[in-house]
Amino acid sequence: MAQxxxxxxxxLLAQLQIDCTVEAAQGEDGVVNVNVATQExxxxxxxxxxxxxxxxxxxxxxxxxxxxxxxxxxxxxGDYRAKREEQLRTMAQSYGQQVAASGQPLTLPYLPxxxxxxxxxxxxxxxxxxxxxxxxxxxxxxxxKPTRN
Numbered sequence: 001m002a003q004x005x006x007x008x009x010x011x012l013l014a015q016l017q018i019d020c021t022v023e024a025a026q027g028e029d030g031v032v033n034v035n036v037a038t039q040e041x042x043x044x045x046x047x048x049x050x051x052x053x054x055x056x057x058x059x060x061x062x063x064x065x066x067x068x069x070x071x072x073x074x075x076x077x078g079d080y081r082a083k084r085e086e087q088l089r090t091m092a093q094s095y096g097q098q099v100a101a102s103g104q105p106l107t108l109p110y111l112p113x114x115x116x117x118x119x120x121x122x123x124x125x126x127x128x129x130x131x132x133x134x135x136x137x138x139x140x141x142x143x144x145k146p147t148r149n
Contacts, residue, residue, distance in 0.1 A: 002026040008062050009034050031072045041078035085118050092122035095144050100128035105145040
């Protein structure tokens with residue numbers, strides 16, 4: 001399956017006239033990780049990863065059309081996701097310390113669902129703060145609150 005998805009990704013990128021190399025591997029959890037190496041990574045990542053998210057969605061739909069089954073596909077371009085996840089974890093710890101020190105809740109700006117999950121996981125073991133998502137759709141935000149003792 002990973003080889004098929006690799007070929008679909010290469011075909012899509014060729015249509016976009018992007019010169020790149022593509023690797024794909026299926027993890028134990030069934031997720032197929034696609035790694036794209038290109039000189040044009042900024043073009044494929046886009047503003048705050050929006051183009052990357054769209055590319056991943058389109059690739060997932062193409063995989064479903066060609067293979068006839070839904071398969072979770074995660075696309076990584078130039079280590080963007082790994083770097084962004086580390087940045088989010090650092091940000092979560094910093095905000096957690098700020099909320100614990102001030103005793104005041106803090107509402108974060110909009111983050112996509114996958115990024116909100118990183119924040120929740122980064123703060124889940126904190127004794128000083130809790131975090132929860134509030135709102136619906138594009139208005140959904142994470143609120144970090146001090147733990148009441």
